[in-house]
Amino acid sequence: MKRIVILLHRYLGLLAALFALLLGLSGSLLAVQQLLQGETYPAPVASHAASPHYQVVLASLRASYPQADFTLRLPQNPADAIEVRVRQRQQPDQLLWLDPQFGRPLATPEGRGTGWRWLHEVHARLLLEDGKTWVGVAGIAILLVLLSGIIHWWPKDWRKAWRLRRDKGLAVWLGDLHRMLGASMLLLLLLSTLSGLVLAFNQPIRQWLSPAKHGQPRTGKHITPAGPQLALDELVARGNARLPQGRLSSISISARANQPVELRKRLDDELHPNGSTLIRLDPYRGTVLSVERTEQTQAWRKIGSWAQALHTGSLGGVWHQLLMVVSGVVLMILGGSGLFQWQARRRKQGSRQAAMVATRARTAQQ
Incomplete structure (x- = not known):
């Protein structure tokens, strides 16, 4: 049985490694950005400090998009620009920044927030239209790799469970590091992965937990x-x-x-x-x-709120956000070290086969 778990961990881990690298890197960078700036999408600031005029903003939007639905995301500072998501049938959503008093479109300062929005789309959707589903599938694969990994790691001799051998070469050292990080950070990685799965599959969970038309x-x-x-x-x-x-x-x-x-x-x-x-x-x-x-x-909303707070690190303040940074970095290291071990194993097997062929050739010549 353990042999099957090891094979599952090895081959499923190979498929999930690239997703672990991509999601770990983007997630840790987003967590750092939120830790430093507090907002995922920093808005351009309007040039005045008066109260917003919502009807003026709406009239400006209706003049340009008469058949669209709008969601106005309001900043904590009333003087900051209003972020507007424009939804039209058979067209991709548009994101605008409007002056909160006069409804005029504001040009986002070059580079400000654009890279972070792109990174968020990478992390949440892999830049694909139905990317949330693929992120969810990748999350399931990573979850199975984590669970099979702890079974694979579980030692018979606990004195050797946390050793990090530095005198056996880079491949052995990385293998020990891979196992130690996976075992020691398992709970944190599970927390990050499970909360991400809930966010990725929020709509199916909502439909499952809510009766017809409820919610x-x-x-x-x-x-x-x-x-x-x-x-x-x-x-x-x-x-x-x-x-x-x-x-x-x-x-x-x-x-x-x-x-x-x-x-x-x-x-x-x-x-x-x-x-x-x-x-x-x-x-x-x-x-x-x-x-x-x-x-x-509504149960689905409560579950989604918990997942959002846990995954973004907004529940426990600075320390929680730092843990999410660590989680992304560890996931990235596990993916990279797993790929390195796979390549090292392939090279070792190739060397063995080459040695066996050479031995057989010498034996045949004798």
Whole structure:
């Protein structure tokens, strides 16, 4: 049985090694960036410090994208630019930065945040349209490699379990380091891998844990379009009046006339960095349709919030973020050292075969 586990670890590890290198490197760099700057996507700063005018921002967006859905991600500093994700049918999402008072597009300073956004797409989607699924598949492979590795490593003599032989050559030293790091960092690696798997397969988990139509945004069957919609600033004010606690983190506006405006808030006791409390309003009458603390009412949201907080290191502050940096570096070392051991084994086998052929040739000549 252990022989099967060893073969599984060896060959599955060979397939997962490149993903371990890529995800470990990108994840550790993103963790360092978050540790140093606090924001994954630093926004350009507007040239004034006045309160944002949401309706002006929305009007500017509607003039350019009349049939699009918008999500306005609001910065903690009201004077900073508003990040807007534009969604249109059969087109890739667009990311814009708008002046919070006048709705004018802001040019992101050259190089500022662009590389980090690209790196985040590499880590989360491998730059592929359905990349989250492939990241999840890679995560499953890495998980199996970790579990089979601990079985492979489990020693009969614990006095030899943590030895690092420096006098046997580079291949032996790297092999010992590979086993020691994998065993000593197993819990941290499992934490990082499992939380990443939850994020990669968030949608299937949501569908599995939620009954039909539960946890989905409410349809507009209770919203009857009647005249012009209220100004977005008025809707935000009514939502804040209904639930004054917490910080408003985003506003979602649909292009369909019978859909609610959705405000997202982060309350003090919520795990998700962007919050999980949703306030839905009738855009014509300003009526609050629902206030939903999804972390309390929906299991999938609670699991996703825990995974997000654990994977990004936002739960335990600086020390947690440092652990995520270490996790990425260790995963990268394990992938690289595993590939080196594979190559060293191939070279050793090739040398043995060459020696056997030479021996047979000499024997035949005699």
